[in-house]
Amino acid sequence: MRIEELGEFGLIELLRAGRLPRGEGVRLGAGDDAALLEGTDGTLLALTTDMLVEGIHFDLSFTDRASLGYKALAVNLSDIAAMGGGGSSWAVVSLGLPPGTEVGEVEELYRGMSEAAWEYGCSLVGGDTVRSPRGLVLNLAVVGKVREGDLLPRSGARPGDLLMVTGEVGASALGLAALLAGKGREDIFLQYVKRHLRPRPRLDISAGLRARGAAAAIDISDGVLRDLGHICEESGVGAELRYGDLPLPPGAERAAADLGADLAGLVLGGGEDYELLLAVSPERAGELQATGTAVAVGRFTEGESVTVLDSTGREMKVPSPGWEHFKEAG
Amino acid sequence: MRIEELGEFGLIELLRAGRLPRGEGVRLGAGDDAALLEGTDGTLLALTTDMLVEGIHFDLSFTDRASLGYKALAVNLSDIAAMGGGGSSWAVVSLGLPPGTEVGEVEELYRGMSEAAWEYGCSLVGGDTVRSPRGLVLNLAVVGKVREGDLLPRSGARPGDLLMVTGEVGASALGLAALLAGKGREDIFLQYVKRHLRPRPRLDISAGLRARGAAAAIDISDGVLRDLGHICEESGVGAELRYGDLPLPPGAERAAADLGADLAGLVLGGGEDYELLLAVSPERAGELQATGTAVAVGRFTEGESVTVLDSTGREMKVPSPGWEHFKEAG
Secondary structure, three states: OEHHHHHHHHHHHHHHHOOOOOOOOEEEOEOEOOEEEOOOOOEEEEEEEEEEEEOOOEOOOOOOHHHHHHHHHHHHHHHHHHOOOOOOEEEEEEEEEOOOOEHHHHHHHHHHHHHHHHHHOEEEEEEEEEEOOOOOEEEEEEEEEEEHHHOOOHHHOOOOOEEEEOOOOOHHHHHHHHHHOOOOOOHHHHHHHHHHHOOOOOOOOHHHOHHHOEEEEEEOOOOHHHHHHHHHHHHOOEEEEEHHHOOOOOOHHHHHHHHOOOHHHHHHHOOOOOOEEEEEOHHHHHHHHHOOOOEEEEEEEOOOOEEEEOOOOOEOOOOOOOOOOOOOOO | OEHHHHHHHHHHHHHHHOOOOOOOOEEEOEOEOOEEEOOOOOEEEEEEEEEEEEOOOEOOOOOOHHHHHHHHHHHHHHHHHHOOOOOOEEEEEEEEEOOOOEHHHHHHHHHHHHHHHHHHOEEEEEEEEEEOOOOOEEEEEEEEEEEHHHOOOHHHOOOOOEEEEOOOOOHHHHHHHHHHOOOOOOHHHHHHHHHHHOOOOOOOOHHHOHHHOEEEEEEOOOOHHHHHHHHHHHHOOEEEEEHHHOOOOOOHHHHHHHHOOOHHHHHHHOOOOOOEEEEEOHHHHHHHHHOOOOEEEEEEEOOOOEEEEOOOOOEOOOOOOOOOOOOOOO
16 A cells, blocks of 8 residues: 555554563654653653654745744744653754755745744754755654653544634644745735644643643644544544634734635644644633633533534535645545 | 765855854753753753655665664664663654655564564654665654763763774675675675664663773764764864774675775775774773673874874775765765
8 A cells, every 4th residue: 555545644553553572761752743762850751852854844935944934943843842841952954955055045044043042942962964856855853852741642532622722723724825826925925824834833832831721732843634633533532623713913904804714724734833723621721711821712522523613503515624735635 | 065075074164163052951962872851850851853865864665674774773863872772762853754665664664663662672662664766764752761870972982082982883884885895695605784774872781881981972873983073072182093903804805806806995984883982991901801791992092183103003095085975985
């Protein structure tokens, strides 16, 4: 069978079923946002990695190299945030550089990475720089810290928990759609393009969420629906999402109309917003909502189905789910 | 300036000079075999990463995928060994898979990686699997442990220290030369080919070397001469290498002759043997030598030049140095 038929998530399942080598010191292996290694003094180490390939994950006609470097680190840091992590982190950078790469281009990549690193307290401690026959390849691996009492696994949701989100969704997808339509420089799209090119990992709030009632988290990378699906699978629950309660960025409807795009499709399927989806115990949700830290957008249920309700409470026809690395959009 | 003109090591210097972001908890950043993070209880964490790109680092007509997976993990573990590390380790795996990849091929990669992982006590705890437009890309990142008292930085060599090596050199280069000559399946080359395809990181001895008199180490990946050069640069010393004392694999002369290859060139420049080069205080070298753990092959000197002596004590003309990722062989 070809990898395109199985898909990325099929492959992850296969590898988990194949029982990857797992020795001492592993709290959590493959299948969450980051792996967790046993630490000392109640602190776990979170380990995560992401590969970005030119022509698949980015197009250098749509992003400057500094933003690419920034984003490459930010998405890894977002995985640490999605575990409930925070504080210092450490990264190693692998670059596969195509022939003819200018030194200045590599400096630009590092300039953006360094910007994100300073911003989020990450040290760049080394890496590997090699040739690539065609196209730029970036791989970052990050070690972060998660205090035992802050841990937010994907598997922590229970029926009755509220579904909450820490910020606006859909901005990144609108930005990408604007870039693809050649409108990335138009004023009304600039805010979305920026969110697409320089996403913000939610390390500013992640480490405190469990103490405030959250029990599970995932970062929105593949798309709201797909990422919600991951929480449901790992927790063995279903969910009901109220589309009308999702916080959208200002001007989203007009921007989508201008692009001739289906706003609900972008919001539910687009991904790359890097806000956190949370499962929160209903008694505690009020506090997160009152402080503006997160907004309730649904609830977790018995069963395993994910349904989306429109503003009248009727079930919506759901657009095709978000980004998967091997399958084409359905 | 293009990256080919600057070269990999020029790039590393440039990035170090550019002062990469470095916050708390970093004992050692870019420039050694692995980065070192402050741990607790006298244990440091070593963090390392390596990217392998099809067409640059491997050719699937010369290696089976299981061996490729094995080697990809082994070379990272060798970086941990070169710091004096040992014990448990943890790895994340990024795969960039070209269109048409068969699921069985990915399973083969993981089978080899798992073999190395079980053998060396490494847990495979997650990763990222993405599409690559052309050619296979593997990136591994490994976290290992180094006890404070075992630490072997590149910078630890002093004039007067003996230069020692923990095993045979040249086998991997002979194996690669045999593969390139289409002779990889001939009986006399099999031992070398195996050493090339499935190198052994020296985690079996690495953690005890400092207690036995070693003060600096590097693993032989780029080639004896080049790796010796790295120790000299970081330590601010020179070195004198006695070519005739280097332990060669059995039958090396005949094999090189059969291939029409310059044996000294392969031995000094070939690399990928993953034995350790050590700086050892002269009073302690006898013990390492007597137990067969390492063999004295020269000494460190004042100054900064690296010279190679033949068996008569005369300076040898040195073949062009080993593998560098961006520059063509001189």
